[in-house]
Amino acid sequence: MNIYACIKQVPDTEASILVKDGRSINETNIKWIVSPYDEYAIEEALKLKEKLPGSKVTAICLGPDRVQNALRTALAMGADAAVHIECAALLDAHNTARALAHVIGADKEFGVIFLGRQAIDDDASQVHLMLAGELSLPAATNVLAFSCDGQKVRVEREIGEGAREVIEMPVPCVVAAAKGLNTPRYASMMGIMKAKKIEIRKVPLAETGADETRNRVRLLKLSSPAEKPQGRVIPGEPAAVVQELVKLLREEAKVL
């Protein structure tokens, strides 16, 4: 089976993000990582490949030149091939999905496509289901458990309050990973060496039919939210402190 993992490169979770010129972020000193949920996507793709002999995992990332590092990470973890959709512009979810669909749809033997449940930069939470829409595929998001016999997929997804939906769908299909699906492997030294030798296929955005001018959602402005004023520590012995706290929660904060 030709398995795909769509991954996005995002700022490290520790990074403090500052606005530059109102519509973009200051990228100096930012360390870039594979979006955490997309690591689960890569891991699940690799596990499926191990289960179905003869399979191949391709990682795809759309973005500027720096995203090749994210693809190298996927290759070092064990992906067999990588595609870089070259795009420096800001695309909305429809356009991103269109570009991904163009690359994957050109492969007549694609099987399961893994993504993350959301990318932790724009937190849009929609590229997966739009990709499914573009390719007319069944899909499940927020997936915590996955199994596949090559023809059918069965997943469990979290729906809140500790409840799960069990979903069955045929291959090909789209699966968007949540935390808890698996534990992503670390790249081995050998994997890193091997990854260096694999050529990343480059696809210019213009070839994919995606185009910034077709964005349905346009970013107008980025801003920093108001910071919370520093709070205070309530001094005293535990018994007195909790008494004071309850009083404050009632009378000052009015949340009880």
Next chain:
Amino acid sequence: MANIGLYIELKDGSFKKSNRELLSLARKGGHAVHAVVFCADVQPFLEEMQGVQSVIQVTGADLAYQPERYARTLAKVIEEYKLEAFLGIYSAQGKDLFPRLAALLKAGLVNDCLAVDLEKRQAVKPVYSGKLLAEYQVEGERALFTVRPNVIPVEPAAGGTPQVKSMTLDAGEAKARIVEVIQSASRKIDLTEAEVIVSGGRAMKAKENFSILEDLAQVLNAGVGASRAAVDAGFATSDMQVGQTGKVVNPKLYIACGISGAIQHFVGMKTSKIIVAVNKDPEAPIFKKADYGIVGDLFTVVPLLKEELKKALG
């Protein structure tokens, strides 16, 4: 004035609290509001929906949630009623349904909105896990939005009784089928909609110790959350994780017990109205972010707090 549609979400047949937030948002500005409800009997909900122009009741032989059928039905409603904007809750179901709907309609969608301007079709949402806010413009014939729970102030339902209209559930093929819904053994409070949350970190030391948080939560009618360290150590389940790779929560009161306050945890709970931290290390970063801090051992403080609250809340 525009034609605005709302997806009214039911949970086990009852009206979700966050629907009131949607209704409050939509009723403002004198728009013609159309609320869509998938149910066999809409009467019990009409009082909540006063002031909307019409309630579109979707009926069918099997109304259980199936995402493809629901999305196609909503797409049809939106087209038939010429709805220019369509709103839902950013809930587990909203996250599943709205992007499908956007794909079917080729419409722009902004998820997780904190504010929506229905006139201009603009919305503000958190990005970079809430480190920044983004303002978006939706272009095209129609705009879709999902709204973060607990953000929009609720105003009491007022105005005339809506007209009830009907629509039949799409019964076409569903390629991805929900074959079963597994409920958790203990019915938990949904953290993303909880008004009060008690959370534990690595300091809880063992799974069993979470029972002291559960006892406190019971007094407060709160949900129980956890840090990633607590989840990774197996003290808590992954659906309890709050933070950048867990849930983003927005309660009135968040009580963090034995949690250091790492940025990845903070971004998941920082919009809580009031944050209380219990930590034995006075230097813990969480104290910089908490409205009220208690320096002490959680194993002493939490049970005392429970007793004190029991007294106070009667």
